Amino acid sequence: MPQSKTEKISMSTSIKPRRKKINWLPYQFLLPTVILLLLINLYPFITGLIYSIREGSLIQLEDFVGLDNYIKLLQMPEFWNALQFSFLFGLFGVAGSYLIGLILAVLLNKDVWGKGFFRVALLVPWIIPSVVSIVGWRWMIGDQHGLVNQLIGFLGMDPVNFLGTENGAIFSVILIKIWRSFPFMMVTILASLQTINTDLYEAAKIDGAGRWLSFRYITLPSIKMISIICCILMTIWCFNDFDTIWLLTQGGPVNATENLIILAYKYTFTKSDVGIGSAVSIISLIILMILATIMLKFQEKD
Amino acid sequence: MNTHKRLKKTVLFLSLAIVSILVNLPIITMIINSLKSNTEILTSSSLLPKQLTFENYQHLHTKTMFWTQMGNSFIVTFFGTLLSIVIAAFAGYAISRFRSKVLTGFSRILLLLQMFPIILALIPLFIMFRNLGLINTHFTVILLYTTLHLPFSIWMYKGYFDAIPTELEDAASIDGCTGLQTFFRIILPISSPGIAAVAIFSFLFSWNEYLIANVFLRDEQLMTIPVGIQLFMQQYGTDWGSLTAAATLTMVPVFVFFLFVQKYFIAGSAAGAVKG
Numbered sequence: 001m002p003q004s005k006t007e008k009i010s011m012s013t014s015i016k017p018r019r020k021k022i023n024w025l026p027y028q029f030l031l032p033t034v035i036l037l038l039l040i041n042l043y044p045f046i047t048g049l050i051y052s053i054r055e056g057s058l059i060q061l062e063d064f065v066g067l068d069n070y071i072k073l074l075q076m077p078e079f080w081n082a083l084q085f086s087f088l089f090g091l092f093g094v095a096g097s098y099l100i101g102l103i104l105a106v107l108l109n110k111d112v113w114g115k116g117f118f119r120v121a122l123l124v125p126w127i128i129p130s131v132v133s134i135v136g137w138r139w140m141i142g143d144q145h146g147l148v149n150q151l152i153g154f155l156g157m158d159p160v161n162f163l164g165t166e167n168g169a170i171f172s173v174i175l176i177k178i179w180r181s182f183p184f185m186m187v188t189i190l191a192s193l194q195t196i197n198t199d200l201y202e203a204a205k206i207d208g209a210g211r212w213l214s215f216r217y218i219t220l221p222s223i224k225m226i227s228i229i230c231c232i233l234m235t236i237w238c239f240n241d242f243d244t245i246w247l248l249t250q251g252g253p254v255n256a257t258e259n260l261i262i263l264a265y266k267y268t269f270t271k272s273d274v275g276i277g278s279a280v281s282i283i284s285l286i287i288l289m290i291l292a293t294i295m296l297k298f299q300e301k302d
Numbered sequence: 303m304n305t306h307k308r309l310k311k312t313v314l315f316l317s318l319a320i321v322s323i324l325v326n327l328p329i330i331t332m333i334i335n336s337l338k339s340n341t342e343i344l345t346s347s348s349l350l351p352k353q354l355t356f357e358n359y360q361h362l363h364t365k366t367m368f369w370t371q372m373g374n375s376f377i378v379t380f381f382g383t384l385l386s387i388v389i390a391a392f393a394g395y396a397i398s399r400f401r402s403k404v405l406t407g408f409s410r411i412l413l414l415l416q417m418f419p420i421i422l423a424l425i426p427l428f429i430m431f432r433n434l435g436l437i438n439t440h441f442t443v444i445l446l447y448t449t450l451h452l453p454f455s456i457w458m459y460k461g462y463f464d465a466i467p468t469e470l471e472d473a474a475s476i477d478g479c480t481g482l483q484t485f486f487r488i489i490l491p492i493s494s495p496g497i498a499a500v501a502i503f504s505f506l507f508s509w510n511e512y513l514i515a516n517v518f519l520r521d522e523q524l525m526t527i528p529v530g531i532q533l534f535m536q537q538y539g540t541d542w543g544s545l546t547a548a549a550t551l552t553m554v555p556v557f558v559f560f561l562f563v564q565k566y567f568i569a570g571s572a573a574g575a576v577k578g
Contacts, residue, residue, distance in 0.1 A: 025481040026396035033393040040449035047426035121322040129510035131528040135549040136328030145347040281422035288417040
């Protein structure tokens with residue numbers, strides 16, 4: 001009897017402190033990541049915030065000026081133009097890549113010869129370097145022998161100067177962004193389509209539903225969640241896009257294709273105005289955070 | 303009925319074939335142009351070359367820094383990918399297997415970090431690395447590539463680790479394995495598809511990246527290929543021959559790598575997106 005009592009006591013004392021002990025293993029595992037994120041993300045974020053309320057160049061930072069940089073920005077037509085273009089670019093980029101991706105995913109989900117080949121061939125625009133795509137496209141839409149202008153000439157119209165005119169440049173940049181983005185949509189939607197139980201379609205067929213009704217009431221609801229996530233991700237990627245625009249137009253002609261990222265880059269690295277450049281980056285971050293919050297809200301609903 | 307079905311299949315096949323060609327037309331014309339002489343590119347309007355020539359590739363080989371820059375790209379990509387897959391594996395395992403408020407908060411932060419505009423990090427980092435004398439070093443670029451790709455890699459790993467049943471670890475711990483041993487001896491060996499998927503995305507990210515390399519590598523000797531190619535567009539008044547030849551060769555490693563690991567890539571991109 002007393003023996004078992006002491007055993008109980010010793011057991012309970014040996015268990016208690018063990019429960020209180022924190023398992024440090026996950027934190028050890030996270031250590032390298034945390035160090036890198038502090039150095040490459042948190043430090044620049046805080047410093048960037050501070051830069052955005054200072055004056056100065058890349059060589060020498062000057063005095064604190066409070067919110068002057070932000071006020072200056074809000075009074076600049078170039079800023080509003082960039083903001084507007086960012087949204088235009090995002091809207092058309094997302095809508096275009098989603099529609100094309102959806103159509104191709106639906107086609108690839110059917111029983112077709114050479115499915116594997118097509119899936120790879122249609123992925124090419126997404127996996128090649130941005131520089132390579134721009135080299136290819138620059139020639140395609142070039143004014144002399146570009147294939148697009150040859151086709152336009154063949155149809156009896158005057159050649160279009162795609163990169164020299166504002167509307168032409170806006171159109172080209174968006175088109176190429178869609179071209180670079182649709183494969184991502186295609187692959188993710190296709191993966192989601194493949195999880196739909198085909199019995200559902202059979203049942204709908206027996207109930208007399210046509211192809212459109214099946215698509216509307218079976219396919220679309222099944223891919224709704226993945227579509228929302230993809231579209232929000234793509235909005236963020238379009239918003240953050242630098243390569244497509246910079247390599248094609250450098251934001252020109254006359255700021256026509258300048259988004260917030262290009263604006264921040266130009267002010268920082270070309271005009272060496274670190275204050276304004278940082279302020280633009282911070283504003284971009286705030287807009288992106290709002291978009292990210294919306295994304296998390298949608299995910300939680302699921 | 304049967305012929306109707308067959309006709310439908312043919313139409314579907316043909317339309318997909320046409321779409322595939324149209325989509326790849328910019329790449330196809332680029333490759334064809336790289337096999338024309340510079341004068342033919344600028345004067346002829348026919349798509350196919352009248353005279354096949356490899357002079358652009360010869361020029362690239364003998365008169366430019368192309369191979370040096372290709373080497374730089376390989377160095378940066380190799381180390382960026384290696385560091386990323388190692389560091390992310392630890393972190394992905396931590397947030398997949400352990401539960402605490404701190405860890406949940408941390409994985410939230412990782413999601414948000416995917417939205418972090420790179421330009422915001424670049425401005426202070428440029429000033430910091432310049433003061434440290436680390437501009438124009440591959441080290442800086444590797445460090446940035448590794449870190450910026452971490453959130454995505456960690457989430458992909460988390461997806462793979464989540465799918466591995468915890469019974470394996472329970473069995474290992476009964477057999478006396480410590481947490482660290484379990485991770486190295488049990489979990490990592492069976493996660494090779496996950497590692498492959500993360501590696502592919504890291505590889506593509508580092509190989510294709512332009513903005514960071516453009517800011518940090520200003521010396522022609524040290525530039526990676528995307529930055530080097532861009533010089534053909536400016537410095538030499540758009541030398542189309544060298545430009546298209548260089549761009550064509552830059553795609554080769556991507557295709558080779560991609561064909562080897564295609565399966566993982568498609569599965570991985572789907573998993574990554576679903577998990578957010």
